[in-house]
Amino acid sequence: MKELTISADAPGQRLFVLGNEAIARGAIEAGVQVAAAYPGTPSSEILETLTGVAKELGIYVEWSVNEKTAFEVALGASICGVRAMASMKHVGLNVAHDPFMTASHIGAKGGLVVVVADDPWAWSSQNEQDTRYVAEQAYMPVLEPSSVQEAKDMMVDAFRLSEEFGQPFLFRSVTRIGHGRSDVVLGPISRERRKGALKKNPSWLVYVPRTARINKPLMLERLEKIRKAANTLRYNQLQMADKAKLGIIACGLSYSYTMEAVKWLGIEDKVSILKIGTPYPLPEELVIKLLKSVQEILVVEELDSFVELHVKALAQENNVAVKIHGKDVVPRIGELSARKVTEAIAKLTKSKLPVDFAALDKFEQEVAPLLPARPPALCPGCPHRASFHAITTAARRVAREYGEGVEPIYPSDIGCYTLAVNPPQQAVDTTICMGGSFGMACGIVRATNAPVIAHMGDSTFFHAGIPPLVNAVYNKANVTMVVLDNSATAMTGFQPHPGTGYTATGEETVALKPEDVARGCGVQFVEVVNPFDLKAATDSIEKAIRFPGPAVVVSRALCAMIELREKRKKGEKVVPYHIDQDKCSPKCETCIKVLGCPAIIREGDKKVIDASQCTGCSLCAQVCPYKAIVQE
Amino acid sequence: MVKEFNILLAGVGGQGVILMSELLGRSAIADGFKVRGSEILGMAVRGGSVTSVIRIGDDVYGPLIPQGKCDVLMGLEPSEGLRNASYLSRSGWVILNTTPIIPFTVSLGQSSYPSLDQVLEKLNSIAHKVITLNAAEIAKEAGSLLSANVVMLGALFGTGLLPIKISTIKDSIEARFSGKAAPINIKAFDLGCQRVQKAAT
Numbered sequence: 101m102k103e104l105t106i107s108a109d110a111p112g113q114r115l116f117v118l119g120n121e122a123i124a125r126g127a128i129e130a131g132v133q134v135a136a137a138y139p140g141t142p143s144s145e146i147l148e149t150l151t152g153v154a155k156e157l158g159i160y161v162e163w164s165v166n167e168k169t170a171f172e173v174a175l176g177a178s179i180c181g182v183r184a185m186a187s188m189k190h191v192g193l194n195v196a197h198d199p200f201m202t203a204s205h206i207g208a209k210g211g212l213v214v215v216v217a218d219d220p221w222a223w224s225s226q227n228e229q230d231t232r233y234v235a236e237q238a239y240m241p242v243l244e245p246s247s248v249q250e251a252k253d254m255m256v257d258a259f260r261l262s263e264e265f266g267q268p269f270l271f272r273s274v275t276r277i278g279h280g281r282s283d284v285v286l287g288p289i290s291r292e293r294r295k296g297a298l299k300k301n302p303s304w305l306v307y308v309p310r311t312a313r314i315n316k317p318l319m320l321e322r323l324e325k326i327r328k329a330a331n332t333l334r335y336n337q338l339q340m341a342d343k344a345k346l347g348i349i350a351c352g353l354s355y356s357y358t359m360e361a362v363k364w365l366g367i368e369d370k371v372s373i374l375k376i377g378t379p380y381p382l383p384e385e386l387v388i389k390l391l392k393s394v395q396e397i398l399v400v401e402e403l404d405s406f407v408e409l410h411v412k413a414l415a416q417e418n419n420v421a422v423k424i425h426g427k428d429v430v431p432r433i434g435e436l437s438a439r440k441v442t443e444a445i446a447k448l449t450k451s452k453l454p455v456d457f458a459a460l461d462k463f464e465q466e467v468a469p470l471l472p473a474r475p476p477a478l479c480p481g482c483p484h485r486a487s488f489h490a491i492t493t494a495a496r497r498v499a500r501e502y503g504e505g506v507e508p509i510y511p512s513d514i515g516c517y518t519l520a521v522n523p524p525q526q527a528v529d530t531t532i533c534m535g536g537s538f539g540m541a542c543g544i545v546r547a548t549n550a551p552v553i554a555h556m557g558d559s560t561f562f563h564a565g566i567p568p569l570v571n572a573v574y575n576k577a578n579v580t581m582v583v584l585d586n587s588a589t590a591m592t593g594f595q596p597h598p599g600t601g602y603t604a605t606g607e608e609t610v611a612l613k614p615e616d617v618a619r620g621c622g623v624q625f626v627e628v629v630n631p632f633d634l635k636a637a638t639d640s641i642e643k644a645i646r647f648p649g650p651a652v653v654v655s656r657a658l659c660a661m662i663e664l665r666e667k668r669k670k671g672e673k674v675v676p677y678h679i680d681q682d683k684c685s686p687k688c689e690t691c692i693k694v695l696g697c698p699a700i701i702r703e704g705d706k707k708v709i710d711a712s713q714c715t716g717c718s719l720c721a722q723v724c725p726y727k728a729i730v731q732e
Numbered sequence: 733m734v735k736e737f738n739i740l741l742a743g744v745g746g747q748g749v750i751l752m753s754e755l756l757g758r759s760a761i762a763d764g765f766k767v768r769g770s771e772i773l774g775m776a777v778r779g780g781s782v783t784s785v786i787r788i789g790d791d792v793y794g795p796l797i798p799q800g801k802c803d804v805l806m807g808l809e810p811s812e813g814l815r816n817a818s819y820l821s822r823s824g825w826v827i828l829n830t831t832p833i834i835p836f837t838v839s840l841g842q843s844s845y846p847s848l849d850q851v852l853e854k855l856n857s858i859a860h861k862v863i864t865l866n867a868a869e870i871a872k873e874a875g876s877l878l879s880a881n882v883v884m885l886g887a888l889f890g891t892g893l894l895p896i897k898i899s900t901i902k903d904s905i906e907a908r909f910s911g912k913a914a915p916i917n918i919k920a921f922d923l924g925c926q927r928v929q930k931a932a933t
Contacts, residue, residue, distance in 0.1 A: 116757040116767060223772055247768075247793070280795040281753065281769040281786075283761045356793035363791060364798065438798035455800035460818045467854055470846040471815050474744065474835040476780035519778065523840060698779050698836045 104286075107153040111288045119248045119280040120145035123187075123215060123273065126255020128153065130211065131290030132185050134160045134177035136170035138563060139592035140189030141224040142278040143217035147187055148593065151604045158293055163595055163604040166534070166563040167192035168199060171214065175203050178212035178268070179305060180296030183259050187215035190229045195534065195564070197234070202307055203268055204238045205315040207322060210296065211259030212268040214240070217278050220402045221434040224591075226514065226533065228433065230404040232379050235270040239319055241326050242380040243335065244272040244352035248282035254335060254377065256287060265329070267322045272379075274353055274402055276435060327381040335377025338386045340393060344372040346449055347394035349387065349411060351376040351401040354436055358400050361442040364454045371445075379407050387411055391420040398448055399426035402436050476519060480699035481660035481715025484517045486631035487584050488525045489694070489723070490655070491553055494642035498551050506550050511537040513556035513565075516591045517584050524696040535564025541579040542572050551645050555582040559589035559597040561614050566621065572650040573622045580644045581652050583614040586659040594662055618652040625651035632657055634722045660715050675731050676714035677721055679707055683728035691720045691729065734765060734789040734895045738797040739888070741784045742816040743808030744833045748881030752806070753784040755885060755908060759901040760788045770795035779835070781812055788895060804893060805859070806884055808867070809833050810851045817858050826859045827887045827928065828852075829867040829880070863887070863931050870923045876913070879920035886924025891932060898925070 104115045106125055117125065123146050127135065137147035147161060154161040160177075164170035167188040177184035188196065193216050200214070219225040235242045243258055245251035251273065258269045303314055330336060348371055350358040355375045362368045374390045376382065379401070391397060391414070399408040408426030415422055429444040430436065439457060446453050478485050495508035512518055512528040513536060521528035530540055541554035556565050561583050572579055589595040596602050601611030618626045625647040629637040637655060644651035658666075667674060676699075679691075684707060691700050692707060699713035700720060709720070709729070721729040739756065743749045753769060760767045771784035785797050802820045807813015807828040817826070830848055837843045855862045865887055871880040882905060889898050902918060909917050 114761055116754070116761050119770075248795075275772075276770045276795040279770055279772065281757055281767070281771070282795075283757075283767050353794070356795070359793045360791075360798060435796075437796050438794055439800075442798070455798075457799065460799055463854075463858055464818045467814055467817065470850055470854070471811055472835050472843040472845045473837040474779070474781045474811075475837070476745070476778035477836055479778055516778070523842070692839050696836055696840060700839065701834060701836075702839050 106149055107156055108286065109289050110286055113286050114283045115286060116281065117248065117284050118145055119251055119273065119277045119282070121149045122248045122252040122282070122284050123255055123271070123278070124149035125284070125286070126252040127185055127213070128157060129287045129289050130256045130259035131183055131292045132159060132259065133182040133293060134174060134184040135187070136162050136164045136173035137187040138164055138167045138170050138192060139589050139595045140192050141592055142219060142275045143187050143189045143192070143215065143273070144592045144595065145278070146215060147604070148595070154605050161604050163597065165598060167195040171196040171203070172199050174212060174214070175199060175206070177296060178208050178210045179206060180210065180298050182210040182294045182296040184210055185213045185215060188217070189225065190216055190218045190231050191225060191227065191533065192216070193231055193234055200240070201238050204240045205307070205312060205319050206305060207266040207319065208262045208268045210294065211262035213255065213258045213262060213271055214268060215271045215273060217273040217275070218403065219275050223275055226531065228403055230406060231270070231272050232406040233404065236380050239323050240268055240270045241323070242270045242272050242378060244377060244379055245277055246352055246355035246375065246377065248277060248280050249284050250335065250377070251277050252284050253287070265322050265326050267319070267326065272352065277353055323381065327384065330378045330381055330383040331385040333378060333383065336383040336386055337375045338372070338390060339375070340372045341369055344370060344393065345395045347372040347374065347390045347397045348445070349374045349376060349390065349397060349399045349407060351379050351407045354400040354402055354441070357436050357438045357441040360438040361445055364438065364442050365445060365449070365451045367449060367451060376407060382407065382410050382414070384414060387414050388418050388420065391415050391418070391422050395422060396448060397422055397424045398429065398444060399424065400430055400436065400441055400444070401426070404432060475522060477522070477696065477698055478516065478519050479660050480697055480713045481663070481717040482516070483586055483631050483655070483657035483660065484520065484584055485525070485695060485697065486634060486657070486717070486719050487582065487637070487655040488520050488527045489719070490631055490634060490637035490641050491555065491582060492525070492527050493638045494645060495551055495553050497642055498645045502550055508551045508553055509544055509548065511540045511544060511552065511554040513537040513560050515557035515560055517555060517557060524693055534560055535568055538565055538568035538572060538581050541581070542568060542575065542577040545577050545579050551580070553580040553582060553641070553645060555584055557590070558583060558585040558587060558599045558614060562598045562612070566617060569618060569623070569652070570621050577650055578648060579650055580641070581650065582641065583652065583654045585614060585654050585656040587656070588659045588662055590659045590661065594659065615652070615654045623650055623652045625649070628654045628656055630657055631655045632717060632719065634719065660717065664715060675716045676709060676711040677716060677718070677729050677731050678709050678711070680728045680730055681706060683726050685726055688725060690723055690725055694723055695720055735791045736787070736789040736801070737895055738801055738803050739786045739806065740797055740802045740816055740819055741786070741806045741808065742812040743782050744812060745779050745782050747782070747808045749782045749784045749808060752881050752885055753786050755901060755904045756786045756896070759896045759904045760786070762900050762904070763896050765895060766790055766792060768792045768795055781815065783816060804888060804891060806888060808881065808884060810848060811846060814846070814851050814854055817855055820859050823860045825891055825893065826855050826862045827884065827891070828855065828862060828864045829884060830864050831866060831868050863928055865924070865927050867924070870927060871920055874920035874923055875916040879917050882917045882920040883924035886921035887928040890925040890928025
């Protein structure tokens with residue numbers, strides 16, 4: 101079986117892809133020339149897919165240092181006339197918000213598409229956030245696909261529309277689109293490669309106050325044109341049923357759940373459905389036509405009541421007396437599902453539920469107490485486990501001197517290390533946003549009398565850690581900042597970053613070191629340690645905490661997953677540790693209770709190391725008080 | 733033509749759930765079916781629960797199985813199978829790998845792990861049919877412990893419920909694995925398939 105690839109020039113053929121691959125494929129078909137991103141679940145695979153075909157197709161692809169820069173890279177290319185995109189997760193758009201707000205005044209010369217992946221239920225995010233509001237705030241039109249196939253098709257059109265109307269477009273994905281899988285029918289690939297040029301025009305590109313005043317009306321004009329065009333765009337479709345009492349307005353992926361729900365309830369010929377592919381601006385003529393044809397409306401959308409509020413405003417402006425439902429029957433929290441939409445429609449139509457959901461809920465409640473908690477954990481051999489042991493040991497030593505009962509404070513950040521919020525580490529006191537640990541440390545230290553030891557990963561450090569580091573130096577904050585340097589953006593899939601020495605497409609480049617950055621920023625105490633040399637690491641961190649003024653410790657060891665992968669490639673053997681049961685004390689639980697390594701398990705009364713999981717990191721051997729853990 | 737056939741794969745990071753869904757999806761397309769699905773990746777690699785959905789048929793729109801409509805639940809691990817059992821339809825089957833993977837929360841004394849009898853009792857109360865097998869043992873017989881997920885894939889086809897042809901999924905397996913791994917995985921598939929064919933009759 102010859103497998104097609106994502107760059108295959110095979111129009112009409114079907115390929116089984118991940119949604120994010122489909123989004124990338126859409127950009128490829130559209131002839132994107134510049135693509136930039138910072139990794140973030142559930143958006144990372146979009147740019148990753150492009151890195152794999154960049155050379156072959158002549159696309160410039162980069163992992164940018166953060167989302168703001170990624171957006172600026174795309175904007176810079178667009179104003180020069182080439183097609184460009186930036187992709188990010190929803191909270192990444194917060195980082196890019198500043199240029200995002202003004203970019204819509206500039207508009208787009210080369211098609212400019214910002215792909216933003218929302219994460220309903222916050223599967224791998226710090227919050228649920230509805231990007232459509234941010235888009236509206238910036239007057240940036242939104243395309244929202246209902247399926248993986250449509251995601252691919254919409255991306256192609258997003259670039260075309262952006263150029264046709266001269267406005268950047270925002271493409272809203274969600275977790276179940278980006279991490280959805282589907283067969284996708286491929287389209288032709290544009291081979292057009294433009295030579296960009298910057299036409300200098302300060303009243304268009306230099307945002308002194310008068311520029312905004314000149315360009316805002318132009319932006320609003322563009323948006324009005326898009327508002328009209330939305331009525332005939334193929335992604336907005338009104339399916340009228342004869343004598344329907346209920347009209348359903350379903351936005352993006354919610355349309356797929358709605359279609360399944362009405363079939364499940366057996367009422368597909370009794371309701372009119374308006375499928376929305378452009379939540380902003382809405383296809384107003386279609387909405388009004390539907391409003392006027394039914395007695396009741398249900399708006400189905402994931403997260404907030406964005407479309408619902410606009411529909412309510414339209415009903416009021418057009419004097420249509422129709423009852424409009426939305427978040428009164430559809431949850432505002434989490435992902436939607438066929439069940440949730442079915443329940444909402446059944447409630448409004450007084451239909452019988454197709455399945456006894458209450459019985460399934462009861463079953464779940466009965467089963468719940470039997471199920472073990474299985475949260476993600478720091479991997480066996482993870483260097484963060486060693487770093488946290490060193491950090492907490494050193495911090496407790498110093499905290500004692502602050503007074504009885506004083507606990508060290510650990511502001512943390514966004515990365516694998518956030519998992520140390522769980523026992524046994526419990527060394528994460530705050531996690532808010534990228535780079536937030538160093539910034540909040542600067543405030544916590546002003547309000548408390550306790551050692552403050554902040555930590556963040558290397559990729560996060562380059563992303564948003566440097567300005568708060570400078571702040572700590574400038575304002576003489578007595579905080580300790582540990583950079584947990586595992587030489588990867590590990591949590592999102594080991595993407596390279598400015599510290600790794602190579603680019604998204606594998607080219608060698610300067611490897612920036614956090615310790616050099618810290619010294620350059622004026623930090624007077626900077627040390628680099630290997631966390632697996634536990635004693636040295638602990639002593640260094642203790643010195644850093646005692647240092648009067650901001651101190652930085654870079655705790656560096658390669659991510660265990662990458663190290664294992666590299667060893668396998670080189671044919672090197674992993675030599676696991678084992679527990680000498682003659683030396684092990686049955687009462688002692690240090691290895692299990694202090695480290696929480698998934699490779700150390702109980703077998704009856706005994707503690708044993710699962711050789712298939714052990715990476716030979718030596719940490720347990722270093723903490724065992726009986727020296728009972730030895731390498732084979 | 734198939735209207736709707738829903739498969740839910742439930743396991744633990746590292747068990748090969750995603751590979752199984754890729755093989756299923758590609759094979760379904762090769763046989764001319766429409767396919768939808770989704771998975772939760774994210775933190776899965778760090779030993780957390782993993783689920784992946786494959787849906788086949790013309791009436792399928794969404795990426796998730798509607799609760800109460802799962803035709804086959806593949807429990808690659810007993811507690812993970814049980815965790816997802818409320819998705820089963822009344823005619824749904826469970827294929828359960830009986831080897832537990834005990835999470836670290838149990839070692840830490842924060843939670844407990846159910847006995848296999850407890851798991852089976854609950855599964856039998858909601859499923860039309862429950863088939864158990866020790867995938868690791870069968871994988872060893874096939875030549876590699878790593879092929880346990882393909883043993884489970886074979887078991888899935890052994891039910892005779894799937895619309896995908898066995899020859900197609902075998903083509904996908906051969907295309908996915910190179911060298912020595914290909915015949916081992918084909919054997920793993922056959923053994924898993926036979927094991928369930930026997931149990932189902």
